[in-house]
Amino acid sequence: KRHPGGAGPPAPLPWDFPGPPLLPRLCSFRPSLAMSSVTGTVTIQQPLNYRAGGRVQPVDGGQAEEVYEPATGRVICKVLCSGQKEVDLAVQSAKAAFKIWSQMSGMERSRVLLEAARIIREQREEIATMETINNGKSIFEARVDIDISWQCLEYYAGLAGSLAGEHIQLPGGSFGYTRREPLGVCVGIGAWNYPFQIACWKSAPALACGNAMVFKPSPFTPVSVVRLAEIFTEASVPKGLFNVVQGGAATGQFLCHHPDVAKISFTGSVPTGIKIMEMAAKGIKPVTLELGGKSPLIIFSDCSLENAVNGALMANFLTQGEVCCNGTRVFVERKILDAFTKEVVKRTQKIKIGDPLLEDTRMGALINRPHLDRVQGFIKQAKEQGAEVLCGGDLWVPDDPKLKNGYYMRPCVLGNCTDDMTCVKEEIFGPVMSILPFDTEEEVVERANNTKFGLAGGVFTRDIQKAHRVVAALKAGMCFINNYNISPVELPFGGYKASGFGRENGRAAIEYYSQLKTVCVEMGDVESVF
Numbered sequence: 001k002r003h004p005g006g007a008g009p010p011a012p013l014p015w016d017f018p019g020p021p022l023l024p025r026l027c028s029f030r031p032s033l034a035m036s037s038v039t040g041t042v043t044i045q046q047p048l049n050y051r052a053g054g055r056v057q058p059v060d061g062g063q064a065e066e067v068y069e070p071a072t073g074r075v076i077c078k079v080l081c082s083g084q085k086e087v088d089l090a091v092q093s094a095k096a097a098f099k100i101w102s103q104m105s106g107m108e109r110s111r112v113l114l115e116a117a118r119i120i121r122e123q124r125e126e127i128a129t130m131e132t133i134n135n136g137k138s139i140f141e142a143r144v145d146i147d148i149s150w151q152c153l154e155y156y157a158g159l160a161g162s163l164a165g166e167h168i169q170l171p172g173g174s175f176g177y178t179r180r181e182p183l184g185v186c187v188g189i190g191a192w193n194y195p196f197q198i199a200c201w202k203s204a205p206a207l208a209c210g211n212a213m214v215f216k217p218s219p220f221t222p223v224s225v226v227r228l229a230e231i232f233t234e235a236s237v238p239k240g241l242f243n244v245v246q247g248g249a250a251t252g253q254f255l256c257h258h259p260d261v262a263k264i265s266f267t268g269s270v271p272t273g274i275k276i277m278e279m280a281a282k283g284i285k286p287v288t289l290e291l292g293g294k295s296p297l298i299i300f301s302d303c304s305l306e307n308a309v310n311g312a313l314m315a316n317f318l319t320q321g322e323v324c325c326n327g328t329r330v331f332v333e334r335k336i337l338d339a340f341t342k343e344v345v346k347r348t349q350k351i352k353i354g355d356p357l358l359e360d361t362r363m364g365a366l367i368n369r370p371h372l373d374r375v376q377g378f379i380k381q382a383k384e385q386g387a388e389v390l391c392g393g394d395l396w397v398p399d400d401p402k403l404k405n406g407y408y409m410r411p412c413v414l415g416n417c418t419d420d421m422t423c424v425k426e427e428i429f430g431p432v433m434s435i436l437p438f439d440t441e442e443e444v445v446e447r448a449n450n451t452k453f454g455l456a457g458g459v460f461t462r463d464i465q466k467a468h469r470v471v472a473a474l475k476a477g478m479c480f481i482n483n484y485n486i487s488p489v490e491l492p493f494g495g496y497k498a499s500g501f502g503r504e505n506g507r508a509a510i511e512y513y514s515q516l517k518t519v520c521v522e523m524g525d526v527e528s529v530f
């Protein structure tokens with residue numbers, strides 16, 4: 001059944017949900033979790049898998065993992081890891097919904113995605129609060145993550161109606177055309193640092209192109225993505241279009257090996273990315289890999305020092321430093337090394353650490369105890385290798401007794417660093433900035449590129465020719481000039497080298513969630529050579 005695109009009122013949608021309302025619902029207030037939530041009080045009891053339009057317990061697997069509130073160290077729920085049967089049910093559910101969704105016009109899909117974006121906007125505070133409780137980042141930042149999430153849905157809703165192929169003239173009136181078609185059931189596997197946002201960065205382009213999705217969040221942060229699944233249902237996607245299976249590596253492997261999965265989009269570490277690619281290779285499935293980084297931030301002496309210091313803090317301390325594209329190797333032209341370092345240290349010491357649900361907190365808790373220990377281990381090793389701790393790096397001890405088992409540390413600036421130190425070579429994924437002096441442009445570009453990673457890079461200078469020359473020479477997928485770590489959803493994001501391939505956001509992501517069919521049309525007779 002065909003549905004009219006833009007003209008006239010929309011035809012009824014072909015499933016048992018009412019179509020998305022054309023105007024915002026007037027009476028859509030939900031009792032808000034945000035209004036009643038205080039750190040150390042929330043417990044989640046609802047099932048965390050989502051299949052065929054509702055929350056479900058997995059039919060198999062069932063190994064229970066404790067999920068923590070990083071701010072307090074409390075267990076907020078147990079997540080049941082999905083087994084092979086549950087994964088198969090989720091994939092079959094997505095497959096059934098794909099049949100309906102892929103037949104709809106881009107404009108029809110656009111309306112549904114816009115409605116999902118609207119609901120996210122409406123429930124921003126509730127979702128941000130949940131994200132803060134489960135991830136440990138400040139509520140201030142979680143709100144920004146949720147804003148980027150609904151913007152992503154709006155952006156791809158905007159593109160959905162204009163996805164099109166080409167018409168190519170051939171001799172004698174014959175012609176060809178191309179169709180941009182969806183892939184089928186796509187799998188999304190996410191990391192724990194931006195749980196809701198990662199799910200939106202994957203599902204928005206996937207759904208806009210007409211695909212269905214099964215998403216597996218990190219077992220450390222299983223909570224908010226189930227809310228996204230509910231929102232898609234409320235926005236009237238066909239039941240089963242977006243499913244959530246919970247679990248760790250074993251569940252992820254069932255997903256990657258599933259014969260009915262057409263594509264895998266992965267965000268996580270390089271070692272896991274390698275395994276994902278190996279599994280995808282066995283099934284000839286395309287992959288998007290959004291992996292780790294150790295990105296350079298280059299500060300030239302002709303920069304605005306104030307902006308460069310602000311940029312360096314943005315490049316290192318968002319989400320407790322647990323950000324893939326962080327500019328953790330801060331190269332500073334020797335002429336301004338002292339002035340820059342003094343100001344960065346002063347500003348870092350002022351970062352307000354604490355209860356992440358408080359309005360003035362700017363740094364919350366790291367994801368869990370083992371990760372905090374790992375970050376501390378990098379700092380210890382840095383000292384042993386000759387780096388100087390200019391500030392922070394120690395555990396932060398809260399006055400508030402309810403936070404005493406949380407995973408806090410003070411943001412750290414390391415001086416006296418050299419390129420061969422482990423803290424300069426490896427991704428720490430915590431609030432640790434390494435400062436490295438340099439003398440010439442040529443030298444710094446070479447040192448900046450001397451890494452296995454290639455996710456991001458940045459440059460601060462007032463010389464526009466130098467800025468463009470340097471970013472052109474950087475071997476990194478996402479480069480910033482005179483800013484860092486901002487996320488306009490219109491811009492493609494993704495890595496070079498070991499940081500992965502494929503792109504999220506921007507028009508570019510459409511390439512990774514669709515395939516091109518070419519149709520060759522003969523208008524004359526067949527001239528056979530036989």
Ligand SMILES: NC(=O)c1ccc[n+]([C@@H]2O[C@H](COP(=O)([O-])OP(=O)(O)OC[C@H]3O[C@@H](n4cnc5c(N)ncnc54)[C@H](O)[C@@H]3O)[C@@H](O)[C@H]2O)c1
Nearest residue numbers: 190191192217218248249252253268269272290291292324
């Ligand atoms: N480039 C990006 O956009 C981006 C964004 C966020 C995080 N990251 C990277 O993610 C890493 C931190 O996240 P993490 O610790 O969750 O990474 P991780 O690789 O440990 O886990 C990522 C996801 O993969 C799953 N997984 C683990 N083993 C698997 C397997 N064998 N098969 C299938 N799935 C498997 C995990 O359960 C989780 O959902 C950092 O390296 C960071 O840089 C990258």
Ligand SMILES: C[N+](C)(C)CCCC=O
Nearest residue numbers: 193323324325485486487
């Ligand atoms: C939104 N940021 C800050 C650009 C982070 C993107 C995801 C990387 O971890």
